[in-house]
Amino acid sequence: MNAPIYLDYNATTPVDPQVADAIEPYLRQHFGNPSSSHVYGRNAHQAVDRAREQVARLIGAQADEIIFTGCATEANNLAIRGTARALRDKGRHLITSAVEHPAVEQPFQRLSEDGWEVTIIPVDSYGRVDPAKLSTALRDDTVLVSIMHANNEVGTIQPVEEISAMTRARGIALHTDAAQSMAKIPVSVDDLGVDLLTLAGHKFYATKGVGALYVRRDTPLLPVLVGASHEAGLRPGTENVPAIVGLGEAARIAYEREPEKIQELRLLRDQLHNRLAEAIPGMQLNGHPEQRLPNTLNFSFPGVNGRDLLAHAANEVAASVGSACHEDDDTVSGVLGAMGIEVDRARGAVRLTLGMASTELEIERASEALISAWQTITS
């Protein structure tokens, strides 16, 4: 039996073979601790420095603005709780959105338990934050705003540039979780106007177990995990050299990727959209029709439960009903709920996400399998 067609790139991507090749010498030969002052350590340190430059270049930052972490969740904790702690004497009001990943939502929840006040900005039916609503929520004691760059479940891109115009004018720190947007749409820290930005290796063809936080120079920040003085004192723990080297290589590949490749991905995604919509009357797109990641298609199949549909098609298609983080959970997606999508439609939602290895043949076969599964269940 062939492996099912992988349409779950937003959950995780395969490791690019060039990334695996870049990692391998750091797995098999170069093993030094970057903190050691001998030649083994210096080699490792140089490899980490090179990766730092590669990641910085991808997002238009300086190398010394990149902090490597063990995952994007850790980077989000550092960004949000580290800023809140650093600015706790300045103010205790924080703002985020109703459609953030748990890795952002939960740090705010923790801060809320610990005495901070958190305002959660609602989204429209496309999953977008209205900058005007955010504007009215800003207060004199607001110290941090965190709004994701693009949503993991529906792909909707947030108006981060408009938000940063407001936060910058008021001297409020702005964080964005760019785990899903990285290498799918342009991510420039200066164009976005953000002070802190999270990225995740395993969402753009590097490995799991590595993330990074961009920290604009002079942004007040304290570490969340504490220990020795690695990563400018902001993230203790021996650097994960092989994974960091891989992250650098993935950043290099993304930086050098021709924009046409992303356009091809978008066309493939739209082919999948059209095939499904033509065969199944009443399909409904979840997420913004245009302001959306080029690889993401969140569709509600009428009259079925998305989980049942995927179970029927499991031999042919591997996809999910939403964030991989709550796949065990049988409740409907909080993101779709925040968008005001009624329960029946939310139950029918399936997230189909494409990647650089997706092909036209895969899209044909996957759409046939999904259509057939839908017909079987509803007939």
Add this chain to the structure above:
Amino acid sequence: MNAPIYLDYNATTPVDPQVADAIEPYLRQHFGNPSSSHVYGRNAHQAVDRAREQVARLIGAQADEIIFTGCATEANNLAIRGTARALRDKGRHLITSAVEHPAVEQPFQRLSEDGWEVTIIPVDSYGRVDPAKLSTALRDDTVLVSIMHANNEVGTIQPVEEISAMTRARGIALHTDAAQSMAKIPVSVDDLGVDLLTLAGHKFYATKGVGALYVRRDTPLLPVLVGASHEAGLRPGTENVPAIVGLGEAARIAYEREPEKIQELRLLRDQLHNRLAEAIPGMQLNGHPEQRLPNTLNFSFPGVNGRDLLAHAANEVAASVGSACHEDDDTVSGVLGAMGIEVDRARGAVRLTLGMASTELEIERASEALISAWQTITS
């Protein structure tokens, strides 16, 4: 030029080739997110489960008592701050020792800033905690004791069994940082009597970027990093599957290693000791003569600065003056200071740590190089 002889295994170990082989398929083929419910995810989930059993077996634990983390520092933060938070309504007194790694020392420092009271137990001239002193420090509001299993700089093994007899009798949680002892001396959570135990992949031939925390069932613990519900709700973030698979394989290898191999390592270490002591009058051992890791030799060279000595021998020997984490720092080791070692002797200290790949020829060549460097500087 040949690479210098590596005598810094306490800073980090090379990855065992079998570990690299075990990792490779998870780098190149199996890339699923363990949280995904499709076959890609299930394969990844099974690999993580298998590793969890391998790690548990090495320390005599159950698989569901193992929490994977991004590094030992993170595991220490979770153990110490997670317990303190979980028990904050029970009591706010904590106990640790004066010779802990910064990854333990700093979490206590953070808790101290946040209103907990921390008692730091001194050590004797060998670097050992006196259980009687610890006993008198225990109070009704003591909720956690954390004493390392073996010291990273001098190798001294702490009387954890004696300490656990006291903490268990009083219902106080006991944590030990076993990053340095793992796979060098027997580490059994039941023999030690600990409730929480930290281990680090890159200290026993797995990769950097992965650690684990053993948590005895029913030990109160709250997460430090927060996000989605991975790792029993105690450590959010997509699991670092390749590194976790590698950690499991390293645990398997350590579990199956014949005790004679460790005895050979000890003999090699003692050969190095004897060669240096015979050639250099006035060499002084730092650390306990017997209750010490079999691979660790911390020696003070008379009349020289350890850094200068290693700089002179840098083409032949790669070692350190202490913990890799503060190699940049020119002050003398806090561990040696806590042992009451005078500054001149502490300045002459060099840490020589052997590993499974060390050979008799290496020991001969390294001792010649170190003796020659000492003679050059002091002549």
